[in-house]
Amino acid sequence: MKKVLITGSGGILGSELSNRLNELFDVLALPKSSRNNFLDITDFDMMYSIFKNFEPDFVINCAAFTNVDSCESNKQIARNVNVKGLMNLLKCMSKNSKMIHISSDYVFDGKNGNYKENDMKEPINYYGKTKLEADNLLMGSNSNYLIIRPNVLYSSNLNENHFLSWVVNSLKEKNEINVVNDQISNPVYVTDLVEVILSSLFVEYNGVYHFGSEDVISRYDFALLISRIFRLDRNLINPIKTSSLKQVAKRPKKSFLNCNKIVNDLKIDLYSSEYSLMRIYNS
Numbered sequence: 021m022k023k024v025l026i027t028g029s030g031g032i033l034g035s036e037l038s039n040r041l042n043e044l045f046d047v048l049a050l051p052k053s054s055r056n057n058f059l060d061i062t063d064f065d066m067m068y069s070i071f072k073n074f075e076p077d078f079v080i081n082c083a084a085f086t087n088v089d090s091c092e093s094n095k096q097i098a099r100n101v102n103v104k105g106l107m108n109l110l111k112c113m114s115k116n117s118k119m120i121h122i123s124s125d126y127v128f129d130g131k132n133g134n135y136k137e138n139d140m141k142e143p144i145n146y147y148g149k150t151k152l153e154a155d156n157l158l159m160g161s162n163s164n165y166l167i168i169r170p171n172v173l174y175s176s177n178l179n180e181n182h183f184l185s186w187v188v189n190s191l192k193e194k195n196e197i198n199v200v201n202d203q204i205s206n207p208v209y210v211t212d213l214v215e216v217i218l219s220s221l222f223v224e225y226n227g228v229y230h231f232g233s234e235d236v237i238s239r240y241d242f243a244l245l246i247s248r249i250f251r252l253d254r255n256l257i258n259p260i261k262t263s264s265l266k267q268v269a270k271r272p273k274k275s276f277l278n279c280n281k282i283v284n285d286l287k288i289d290l291y292s293s294e295y296s297l298m299r300i301y302n303s
């Protein structure tokens with residue numbers, strides 16, 4: 021049985037990926053925040069000993085410092101996790117193993133949208149800069165690698181912290197929410213991303229791939245769609261502009277990704293946000 025090491029297994033992607041892969045592989049998936057068995061990619065000695073004992077065939081790096089505003093005020097921690105953490109993993113990996121790393125749409129400046137894998141990257145916040153540095157580090161290494169670049173992730177677990185859970189839980193509690201109508205993306209249902217990652221463990225494909233939904237949608241329209249499918253009160257959702265939030269980190273406006281490469285190479289279908297939300301609601 022092939023061995024898979026999953027980092028960041030307490031997160032939105034890492035948790036669902038760990039559950040799915042557990043059925044098929046010998047998986048080592050330790051969360052960072054755990055009292056006993058934890059995994060910290062910034063701790064080289066810990067990583068070295070984990071690799072020596074487990075000897076993974078695949079490493080799936082879902083660990084990241086993902087709070088975009090905190091990255092601005094905690095630059096050293098952000099770079100330690102998002103760049104040096106990956107460097108530690110690469111140093112510990114054997115030549116025969118493969119790294120599957122998760123990048124972000126935030127490597128782009130968001131001026132034009134519809135970004136292809138090789139388009140110019142000019143991140144406008146520190147989180148995006150660290151994600152780009154990590155991509156470049158991996159591409160410049162001698163490792164066998166796959167980089168998947170998704171945007172806005174959401175899952176069916178409404179106890180986790182993501183856009184869908186925020187909208188559903190707020191509306192259920194009859195709280196008004198202000199949602200930006202000038203940030204446009206093609207959001208990713210984590211279950212679909214997990215299936216793409218799973219397929220990469222069976223079929224050899226390398227390099228960089230974008231992954232998102234079939235449609236392109238603003239956060240505000242996505243919130244309205246959520247309210248319709250979950251039968252919640254749309255009148256509680258107010259459209260606002262990003263500039264009115266006065267966030268510490270700038271946000272790319274049109275960060276939607278062109279996913280033609282993954283569709284053509286892997287012969288997969290992309291799903292609409294409506295279909296993905298229906299699947300969640302019906303389950």
Ligand SMILES: NC(=O)c1ccc[n+]([C@@H]2O[C@H](COP(=O)([O-])OP(=O)(O)OC[C@H]3O[C@@H](n4cnc5c(N)ncnc54)[C@H](OP(=O)(O)O)[C@@H]3O)[C@@H](O)[C@H]2O)c1
Nearest residue numbers: 028030031032033052053060061083084086122124172173
């Ligand atoms: N969420 C999105 O909308 C989105 C969009 C595009 C790309 N991505 C990328 O997708 C990947 C997965 O994101 P996600 O949404 O699953 O993020 P997440 O829910 O924030 O999970 C990230 C996980 O990494 C862990 N972590 C942080 N520092 C670590 C360290 N030093 N060692 C080991 N683990 C550490 C965190 O643990 P603690 O919580 O215990 O600190 C957390 O469980 C990331 O690379 C992210 O950049 C996410």
